[in-house]
Amino acid sequence: MPSGKIIKALSGFYYVLDGDKIVQCRGRGVFRKNKVTPLVGDSVVYQAENITDGYILEVNERKNELIRPPIANVDQAILVFSAVEPDFSTALLDRFLVLIEDNEIEPIIVVSKMDLASSGSKDELDQYIKDYEAMGYTVIATSSVTSDGTERLLPFLEDKISVFAGQSGVGKSSLLNAINPELELKTNDISTHLGRGKHTTRHVELIHIGTGLVADTPGFSSLEFIEIEAERLSYCFPEIHKTGELCKFRGCLHDKEPKCAVKGAVEDGVIPDYRYHHYIQFLDEIRERKPRY
Structure with missing residues (x-):
């Protein structure tokens, strides 16, 4: 039986990457019976007479999984936090880090929109960056406008499944577009009324960047410590x-x-x-x- 990796789940269909082809599949009823829901990132066994009419037969064992956003077998999390608009928040960053560390996923911290930071806020951000680096984290300062830092981030994405996560409006999609302009991912500005970003990504999908796969997700819809003791x-x-x-x-x-x-x-x-x-x-x-x- 052929096998592949789910790179997108949408409207009841699972899109399985097998070599250089993508096969549209449905899940067999056995998954509902066994309460197993295929996730983006899953390695699966499937059968298909053609590329638009396949069925997933088996989901292989996962090394990890996130529920919100729903994705499995993640190698690393790129935690994107903007310098401004919205302002950099260590409290929110630490909450994300705890959730990622608990799932034994390697975190990489990216500070976006550095071009918008004032000289005073840059000094404060530089100190935060030094703090987190001293804790052992990789921290990369970037700007989607000037492309500063994007060349440093790209090697980290090679041959890995990476999930981009962070507060809405921090520029996750803009950063991915800066790394690979051919993606043309939809972006939105900060809502001036709400003072926060508008969601632009509606589903989880793995996209190719170099030799790696990157998940552009709707974001973490829950930041509660439900499973952590x-x-x-x-x-x-x-x-x-x-x-x-x-x-x-x-x-x-x-x-x-x-x-x-x-x-x-x-x-x-x-x-x-x-x-x-x-x-x-x-x-x-x-x-x-x-x-x-």
């Missing part, structure tokens, strides 16, 4: 987890325990105040989460 949270903050290994008590959650190495590192300026503040904020949010039955 309190004990797991520190693993999603690399610098907190590493420092936490020096804590006096095993299983320290770094909030109320005495002689906590993490709190000491915050006081010494080794861990940025805002990162620890977000960690405690997220920890409280998880603790207050209503139990699921």
